[in-house]
Amino acid sequence: MSLYRDQGVVLRTIRxxxxxxIVTLATxxxxxxxxxxxxxxxxxxxxGGRLExxxxxxxxxxxxRELDIVTQAEVIDAFGRVRADLGRVGKAYTVLEVVDQLSQEGHANAPLYDMVVGALRVLEVGDPPLLVAAFVLKVLAAEGAAPELDVCVACGEDSELVAFDPVEGGALCRSCRRGRPLGPDSLALLRAILRGGLRAALAEPASPVTDDVSALVTESIEAHxxxxxxSLHSAVVR
Ligand SMILES: [Zn+2]
Structure with a gap:
């Protein structure tokens, strides 16, 4: 057995x-x-209450061999304001659940750790309507699974994109359209989040467009x- 130090976010605990x-951490x-x-x-x-x-x-x-043993824990961020607000708690738990599903034991993933800490810190100082959607899109991009937003994901044509299919993995042109309708404002917000416009996207007030973007991103992560x-299942079966 060896001793190590690390930093992490507590994803969940079970008795x-x-x-x-047993405390599960994304380190x-x-x-x-x-x-x-x-x-x-x-x-x-x-x-105390440090490992919540x-x-x-x-x-x-x-x-x-199977489980590690925590010998010391010090709080870096307690996220007290998030905990005091049920709406923000819900968003934080969605973020934690996505991280739990994507992180793997024995595989360091510093970008994912940075993204979850970043998302929780944003949530501690505000409550942006697009916080979860922006986090999930960034995570998908880091996994190499960002939705296609430039050309039609079905035919590859550089024509007007009017629909979005999360299973197909991107936007679709008029002749290939299926999935959900995609308005130009939603498309612009999705592109902004992935291309340096994150700050502006997080300042966006709640609207039917932010609701639409959130719903579409939720479907994208579920499909991913x-x-x-x-693929894990088929790898196991094989
Ligand atoms: Zn097409």
């Missing part, structure tokens, strides 16, 4: 035995880590996770 919890250097926090459910626990979902922490752990699940 273990009488007094312990910077060790990917997804599952570690036992011993005695954490006792009122006298040295961990959403907390950004610096940890020291023993590396175990579904594809990943299928």
């Amino acid at each position: 273990l035995g009488e007094a312990d919890r 910077r250097d060790n990917g997804k880590v599952r570690a036992v926090a011993k005695g954490i459910r006792r009122t006298t626990s040295k961990f 979902p959403m907390s950004h922490v610096a940890v020291q752990c023993w590396r175990g 996770l579904d594809r990943r699940l299928r």
Whole structure:
């Protein structure tokens, strides 16, 4: 067994035995880590409330064969304002769930760690309607699965794009259209998020357009996770 230090965001915790919890973290250097926090459910626990979902922490752990063991935890960001607002809590949990599904044990993913910390910090100081959509789009782009937004994803023509199909993975022209209708304002916002216009997109007030973009991005991540699940499944079956 060896000792290591890392920083991570707590994705979830589950009870273990009488007094312990297994804490799942998305870390910077060790990917997804599952570690036992011993005695954490006792009122006298040295961990206090530091290892709650959403907390950004610096940890020291023993590396175990199956599960690691947390020996120290210090809070970097507690995200108190997010926790005090149910609407923001919901958004934060959506972000954590996406990270949980995409991160893998034993695979360092510093960009994903940076993105989740960044998203939670934005949420701590405000409540942008497009926070989750922007986060998910950036994550998809980092996975090499950003939706096609320049040419029709079906025929490759550089013509007016009027529809969006999350399963196909992008926008569609008039002759190939299927999926959901795509207005020019939604298309412009999607492009802005992926191309340096993130700050402006996050300042966008809630509107039917931001609702549309959020719905479309949610369908895109669901389609992506579904594809990943299928490819993982076929890899296992093989
Ligand atoms: Zn087409």
